[in-house]
Amino acid sequence: QVNLLQSGAALVKPGASVKLSCKASGYTFTDYYIHWVKQSHGKSLEWIGYINPNSGYTNYNEKFKSKATLTVDKSTNTAYMELSRLTSEDSATYYCTRGSYGGYDYWGQGVMVTVSS
Amino acid sequence: DVVMTQTPVSLSLAIGQPASISCKSSQSLLGTSGKTFLNWILQRPGQSPKRLIYQVSKLYSEVPDRFSGSGSETEFTLKISRVEAEDLGVYYCWQGTHFPRTFGGGTKLELK
Numbered sequence: 001q002v003n004l005l006q007s008g009a010a011l012v013k014p015g016a017s018v019k020l021s022c023k024a025s026g027y028t029f030t031d032y033y034i035h036w037v038k039q040s041h042g043k044s045l046e047w048i049g050y051i052n053p054n055s056g057y058t059n060y061n062e063k064f065k066s067k068a069t070l071t072v073d074k075s076t077n078t079a080y081m082e083l084s085r086l087t088s089e090d091s092a093t094y095y096c097t098r099g100s101y102g103g104y105d106y107w108g109q110g111v112m113v114t115v116s117s
Numbered sequence: 118d119v120v121m122t123q124t125p126v127s128l129s130l131a132i133g134q135p136a137s138i139s140c141k142s143s144q145s146l147l148g149t150s151g152k153t154f155l156n157w158i159l160q161r162p163g164q165s166p167k168r169l170i171y172q173v174s175k176l177y178s179e180v181p182d183r184f185s186g187s188g189s190e191t192e193f194t195l196k197i198s199r200v201e202a203e204d205l206g207v208y209y210c211w212q213g214t215h216f217p218r219t220f221g222g223g224t225k226l227e228l229k
Binding site for chain 2: 035045097099105107
């Protein structure tokens with residue numbers, strides 16, 4: 001069965017960076033794009049961008065272009081998102097999700113990032 | 118960016134009642150492929166979002182047929198024929214036609 005397993009919660013200091021992981025299993029990793037979505041506490045969802053695991057091609061929401069960097073490691077079927085120069089505005093839950101037929105068919109469990117000194 | 122507007126913001130319904138949620142987009146979601154990438158997801162309390170409907174009206178395999186989706190261009194509707202307890206949570210529409218992908222503000226379904 002398809003599963004996207006995300007790394008555990010992170011507490012990071014302002015100005016620092018954090019790298020989140022999303023390990024895929026149950027399907028051919030390179031056949032589907034991985035998207036990342038941000039959900040601030042109690043709020044709606046924002047699309048950050050996606051990566052094509054086969055080619056490494058990325059497409060970012062302009063709002064997150066200088067904030068997020070998406071990469072993959074095909075040898076471990078893992079997608080990564082690095083968030084840089086963190087501020088309190090980056091405190092949120094981040095989801096990875098698999099793109100399929102214009103929808104998202106599987107979601108990771110989410111990872112909460114807290115930015116605090 | 119395409120703005121997705123959902124109404125109502127919240128719904129309070131008894132088990133067995135029907136539900137209807139509207140989603141309007143600021144631009145047509147009909148893509149150059151001839152497909153319309155309007156999707157619905159449900160986020161239950163404390164959980165990650167779950168898939169419900171893709172391309173306006175196609176239900177994922179595990180979704181009960183009491184759910185249905187309809188609409189075109191800029192106006193879309195999610196309907197539940199008879200609400201059940203497991204249906205509570207926040208429903209989001211989102212569009213996969215244009216970049217950046219955008220989500221509606223959500224509709225919270227509560228049980229009366």
